[in-house]
Amino acid sequence: MLDDRKLEVLRAIVEDFVSTNEPVGSKALAERHGLGVSPATVRNDMATLEDEGFITHPHTSAGRIPTDKGYRLFVDRLSTVKPLSGAERRAIQTFLEGAVDLDDVVRRSVRLLSQLTQQVAVVQYPSLSRSEVRHLEIVHLAPNRLLLVLITDSGRVEQRVLELPTVVAAEEVSQLRQVFGPRLHGAKLIDAAKALEDLPNAAPHSLRPVLTSVLSVVLSTLVERPEERIAIGGTANLTRNALDFPQTLRPVLEALEEQVVLLRLIGEVNDPTTVHVKIGEENSVEGLRSTSVVTVGYGLSGQQPVGGLGVVGPTRMDYAGNISSVRAVARYVGDLLAGA
Amino acid sequence: MLDDRKLEVLRAIVEDFVSTNEPVGSKALAERHGLGVSPATVRNDMATLEDEGFITHPHTSAGRIPTDKGYRLFVDRLSTVKPLSGAERRAIQTFLEGAVDLDDVVRRSVRLLSQLTQQVAVVQYPSLSRSEVRHLEIVHLAPNRLLLVLITDSGRVEQRVLELPTVVAAEEVSQLRQVFGPRLHGAKLIDAAKALEDLPNAAPHSLRPVLTSVLSVVLSTLVERPEERIAIGGTANLTRNALDFPQTLRPVLEALEEQVVLLRLIGEVNDPTTVHVKIGEENSVEGLRSTSVVTVGYGLSGQQPVGGLGVVGPTRMDYAGNISSVRAVARYVGDLLAGA
DNA sequence: TTTGGCACTCACCTGAGACGAGTGCCAGGA
DNA sequence: TCCTGGCACTCGTCTCAGGTGAGTGCCAAA
Numbered sequence: 001m002l003d004d005r006k007l008e009v010l011r012a013i014v015e016d017f018v019s020t021n022e023p024v025g026s027k028a029l030a031e032r033h034g035l036g037v038s039p040a041t042v043r044n045d046m047a048t049l050e051d052e053g054f055i056t057h058p059h060t061s062a063g064r065i066p067t068d069k070g071y072r073l074f075v076d077r078l079s080t081v082k083p084l085s086g087a088e089r090r091a092i093q094t095f096l097e098g099a100v101d102l103d104d105v106v107r108r109s110v111r112l113l114s115q116l117t118q119q120v121a122v123v124q125y126p127s128l129s130r131s132e133v134r135h136l137e138i139v140h141l142a143p144n145r146l147l148l149v150l151i152t153d154s155g156r157v158e159q160r161v162l163e164l165p166t167v168v169a170a171e172e173v174s175q176l177r178q179v180f181g182p183r184l185h186g187a188k189l190i191d192a193a194k195a196l197e198d199l200p201n202a203a204p205h206s207l208r209p210v211l212t213s214v215l216s217v218v219l220s221t222l223v224e225r226p227e228e229r230i231a232i233g234g235t236a237n238l239t240r241n242a243l244d245f246p247q248t249l250r251p252v253l254e255a256l257e258e259q260v261v262l263l264r265l266i267g268e269v270n271d272p273t274t275v276h277v278k279i280g281e282e283n284s285v286e287g288l289r290s291t292s293v294v295t296v297g298y299g300l301s302g303q304q305p306v307g308g309l310g311v312v313g314p315t316r317m318d319y320a321g322n323i324s325s326v327r328a329v330a331r332y333v334g335d336l337l338a339g340a
Numbered sequence: 341m342l343d344d345r346k347l348e349v350l351r352a353i354v355e356d357f358v359s360t361n362e363p364v365g366s367k368a369l370a371e372r373h374g375l376g377v378s379p380a381t382v383r384n385d386m387a388t389l390e391d392e393g394f395i396t397h398p399h400t401s402a403g404r405i406p407t408d409k410g411y412r413l414f415v416d417r418l419s420t421v422k423p424l425s426g427a428e429r430r431a432i433q434t435f436l437e438g439a440v441d442l443d444d445v446v447r448r449s450v451r452l453l454s455q456l457t458q459q460v461a462v463v464q465y466p467s468l469s470r471s472e473v474r475h476l477e478i479v480h481l482a483p484n485r486l487l488l489v490l491i492t493d494s495g496r497v498e499q500r501v502l503e504l505p506t507v508v509a510a511e512e513v514s515q516l517r518q519v520f521g522p523r524l525h526g527a528k529l530i531d532a533a534k535a536l537e538d539l540p541n542a543a544p545h546s547l548r549p550v551l552t553s554v555l556s557v558v559l560s561t562l563v564e565r566p567e568e569r570i571a572i573g574g575t576a577n578l579t580r581n582a583l584d585f586p587q588t589l590r591p592v593l594e595a596l597e598e599q600v601v602l603l604r605l606i607g608e609v610n611d612p613t614t615v616h617v618k619i620g621e622e623n624s625v626e627g628l629r630s631t632s633v634v635t636v637g638y639g640l641s642g643q644q645p646v647g648g649l650g651v652v653g654p655t656r657m658d659y660a661g662n663i664s665s666v667r668a669v670a671r672y673v674g675d676l677l678a679g680a
Numbered sequence: 681t682t683t684g685g686c687a688c689t690c691a692c693c694t695g696a697g698a699c700g701a702g703t704g705c706c707a708g709g710a
Numbered sequence: 711t712c713c714t715g716g717c718a719c720t721c722g723t724c725t726c727a728g729g730t731g732a733g734t735g736c737c738a739a740a
Contacts, residue, residue, distance in 0.1 A: 025733050040683055043734070061690045061733050101500060137479045137489070149477070149489055149499075157499045159489075160441060235575060236593035253576035365702050378714050383703070401702050401721045683740075693730080703720075710713075 002052070008035065009045045010054055011078045014066050018316050021243055023063030068280035068315060071292070075277050075319050082320040084328055088116070096332050102126070102155040106231045109309060109333055114234025116325040119313035120256065124266050125229040126154030126299075126306040126337065133184045133192065138177050138214070143167040148217060152189070154299075154306045154337050162217050168210050176214060179203050193219060230262045237313070244314035248290040255287030256312065266295050266308035273297065273305075275323045280315045291315065294322050298330035300338045309333070342392070348375065349385045350394055351418045354406050358656050361583055363403030408620035408655060411632070415617050415659050422660040424668050428456070436672050442466070442495040446571045449649060449673055454574025456665040459653035460596065464606050465569040466494030466639075466646040466677065473524040473532065478516050478554070483507040488557060492529070494639075494646045494677050502557050508550050516554060519543050533559060570602045577653070584654035588630040595627030596652065606635050606648035613637065613645075615663045620655045631655065634662050638670035640678045649673070 012033040016024040026039040026046060035042065046064055049055045054070035057063065066074065084092075095112055099105040106123050113121035131152035139147040146162045179199065187195045196215060203211050235256065238249060245252060255261050265285060268276070278293045292315045297305030309330055311322055352373040356364040366379040366386060375382065386404055389395045394410035397403065406414065424432075435452055439445040446463050453461035471492035479487040486502045519539065527535045536555060543551050575596065578589060585592060595601050605625060608616070618633045632655045637645030649670055651662055 023733090027733080038683055039733095040685090041681085044682085047735080057734085059689090059691060060735095061688090061731085063733065135479060135481055135487070137477060137487075139475060139477045139489075139491075141475055141491070147475070147477075147491060149479070149497075151479075151481070151487060151499075155501075157489075157497075159491075159497045161495075233597060236590055236597060239590040239593060250576055250579040253579060257573060257576055363702090367702075379702095380714055380716090381712085384713085387704080397703085399720090399722060400704095401700085401719090403702065681740100683738100685737090685739100687734105687736090689732105689734075691730105691732095694728090696727090697725090699722105699724080701720105701722095703718105705718090706716090708714085708716105710711100 002048070005035070005037070006045045006048060007073075007078060008033075009042060010049055010066070010070060011074060013046075013049075013055060013064055014070065014074045014078070017065050018318060021241060021316060023058060023065050025063035028063075066315075068282065071279045071315055071319070072282075075279070079320045079323075082324050084324055089328065092116075092328060092332050096329075096336055099336070102157070105155070105333065105336060107233075109329055110231045110233035113309065113311060113325065113329050114237060116329070117311045117313070117318075117322045118234075118237050118240065119311040119317065119322065120232065120234045120237055121309070121311050122256075122262055122266065122295075123231045123309040123333075124263065124307040125231070126152070126156050127228060128152065128156065128158070129188075129190045130299075130304055130306050131156060131189055133187050133189060136177075136180050136184050136218075138173055138180070140168075140170060140173045146173070146214065148214070150218075160217055162213065164210060164213055166209060172207060172210060175204065175207055176211065179207070179211070180214075180218070228259070228263050230259050230266075232256055232262070241314070244316060245290065251287035252291060252312075255285055261285050261287075265293060266310060268295075275327050277319065277323065288312065292317055292319075294319070294326050296326050296330045298334045298337075301334060305334075306337070342388070345375070345377070346385045346388060347413075347418060348373075349382060350389055350406070350410060351414060353386075353389075353395060353404055354410065354414045354418070357405050358658060361581060361656060363398060363405050365403035368403075406655075408622065411619045411655055411659070412622070415619070419660045419663075422664050424664055429668065432456075432668060432672050436669075436676055439676070442497070445495070445673065445676060447573075449669055450571045450573035453649065453651060453665065453669050454577060456669070457651045457653070457658075457662045458574075458577050458580065459651040459657065459662065460572065460574045460577055461649070461651050462596075462602055462606065462635075463571045463649040463673075464603065464647040465571070466492070466496050467568060468492065468496065468498070469528075469530045470639075470644055470646050471496060471529055473527050473529060476517075476520050476524050476558075478513055478520070480508075480510060480513045486513070486554065488554065490558075500557055502553060504550060504553055506549060512547060512550060515544065515547055516551065519547070519551070520554075520558070568599070568603050570599050570606075572596055572602070581654070584656060585630065591627035592631060592652075595625050601625050601627075605633060606650060608635075615667050617659065617663065628652065632657055632659075634659070634666050636666050636670045638674045638677075641674060645674075646677070 012029055013024050016029065026042040030037060030039045030042045046055065053067060054073055055064040056067050092112060096105065096108055099108050106125055109123045110121045131154045133150065134153050135151040137149040139149065141147050144164045144167050146164065147159060148162060149157060149159045151157050183195045184192060199215060200211060238245060238252060275294060275296045280292060281289050283289055283293060291312050293310060293312050295308055295310030297308045299305035310326055352369050353364050356369065366382040370377065370379045370382045386395065393407060394413060395404040396407050432452060436445065436448055439448050446465055449463045450461045471494040473490065474493050475491040477489040479489065481487050484504045484507050486504065487499060488502060489497060489499045491497050523535045524532060539555060540548065540551060578585060578592060615634060615636045620632060621629050623629055623633060631652050633650060633652050635648055635650030637648045639645035650666055
């Protein structure tokens with residue numbers, strides 16, 4: 001059904017439409033790309049492609065534009081990887097290496113990604129639940145006030161201030177440290193609850209009331225509410241081409257403000273090492289049905305990823321370029337976390 | 341020149357235009373508001389107002405719309421405070437009180453403010469340089485690795501991981517704590533450099549190399565680079581009325597992505613206790629010349645504010661309502677920080 | 681299977697005309 | 711001096727008709 005030339009025609013249509021944003025006609029197509037056949041032949045191929053649902057035309061006397069299905073075929077079989085230039089790679093590396101802490105890494109990644117791709121960039125903070133505890137510090141702020149600081153191997157730091165009903169002595173605090181420390185160190189956060197299970201029994205009796213308070217904060221903060229966060233940037237890129245989102249800009253912006261929605265978007269990757277592309281109607285998120293989303297997981301190589309990142313843009317996007325950029329940034333972020 | 345009735349006409353024009361987004365004509369205006377005069381009289385008043393530059397009309401046969409100058413007069417002299425309902429106040433309070441940490445307070449404030457005002461909300465994180473140090477914790481992560489955690493009275497927590505060239509012993513770390521602790525506690529961050537000036541001389545000789553490393557990180561992090569942050573939300577509200585930003589949506593979004601620009605915007609308040617309104621061309625930020633910005637400082641009552649917050653929207657906005665909302669949220673945030 | 685030819689469709693542009701909201705101005709009245 | 715009704719005028723908007731052209735679909739011939 002779809003011989004090589006028809007695929008070539010589809011590729012040409014996608015490429016032309018992506019760069020010009022105008023429906024592409026048979027004549028222009030036959031001329032511009034060295035297909036070696038006449039416009040009439042191209043028209044026949046187009047008819048076939050349209051029957052199969054890969055392209056469509058807005059109205060009778062207009063050129064063709066790719067459908068979601070057409071983009072899908074293009075992405076899966078027709079687009080060739082577009083490797084980044086050495087300069088781009090160096091730019092990524094130096095820009096990310098300037099980061100001072102995790103927050104900064106994430107912010108820089110967002111900025112970088114949105115500038116590289118000229119799309120909206122989305123970066124998830126390293127997930128707490130998949131990280132390992134590196135350290136739990138208990139700080140004695142005031143007689144009846146403690147600060148809990150939890151540091152994970154992904155560089156993330158969570159802190160909570162805790163008011164105690166009773167006054168607590170300095171040595172009790174150091175006892176607390178000794179009780180929590182060994183149990184948590186190196187534990188996956190997701191397993192933390194189990195690691196702390198027998199704690200009330202193992203601890204000295206006098207420590208019980210304080211311990212219970214601390215324990216409940218630790219658990220609620222880190223286990224029950226493994227709060228996930230997302231950074232986003234480059235929304236101005238959505239307005240770059242007014243034609244891309246005539247009426248649909250609003251739902252897109254709304255969807256992008258819903259952290260929960262974005263998390264689902266990024267979390268949907270099943271195979272975390274490869275780049276995932278959701279095109280138009282393939283998106284489960286209502287407001288993003290008019291966009292395409294390119295995502296990938298990042299993290300320490302060879303392990304479960306600790307987060308995800310990606311870009312959101314019009315279905316009419318440079319898939320090859322964006323996939324490369326997303327992959328590259330993810331790799332550098334992963335390296336950075338491993339080194340930190 | 342501008343008698344009471346003319347001012348009343350201006351107020352009516354602003355109110356009508358804000359609610360309908362359509363140029364308002366003399367007839368409709370005379371009818372809808374009980375001015376007690378004929379449309380012809382209103383027309384005369386309008387002519388005067390236009391001569392004075394308070395209103396204008398898009399084309400000859402259209403009604404009048406307020407100019408920036410008109411809005412300015414309205415805000416300064418004509419608008420009456422619109423107190424929030426008790427329900428609204430309670431909603432603000434309960435919503436903000438659910439916050440678990442500073443990040444959460446800021447995120448909730450942004451969300452709250454954008455929903456209350458139906459505009460873009462901007463909230464600055466409490467400024468480091470104006471806060472006081474509550475605690476500096478030095479955590480011994482590994483033999484040659486330290487974590488510095490700095491807690492301020494505004495609830496903000498900054499952390500930095502520090503690689504040392506040499507191995508450092510546990511007692512040296514506690515010595516460090518004793519050296520830094522008393523000097524920093526209660527000091528304004530902006531004065532921290534001075535407080536630490538004589539530190540290298542005062543400390544035990546053996547501690548010198550480590551101390552120098554730690555000191556430089558503390559100084560660079562907290563004094564030289566008092567990194568300021570901004571949270572933003574509700575950008576989808578910019579698209580609520582397509583007519584508000586026909587072509588100018590892009591520069592607005594771009595300006596809103598520039599943290600530096602926003603900080604300047606919020607920082608421009610000279611008298612921090614009152615609400616400031618910048619209307620259209622009054623804005624120093626290029627991209628925001630088509631918007632109005634309502635800002636106010638927040639912080640512990642009676643003291644210098646530690647940050648600012650506000651909303652950005654079309655010049656055609658409900659100034660009275662937005663001013664009330666901004667003021668109310670700022671007060672609750674201030675209270676929350678004081679209590680935490 | 682490809683190609684040239686040809687009729688056809690239909691969005692887009694343009695100009696003319698009708699419409700009407702709203703204005704500016706003026707003369708008369710309180 | 712100020713307000714009012716009246717009236718001519720402006721000008722954006724809407725609608726309709728006709729022309730234009732890019733692009734298509736189909737067919738017959740190579």
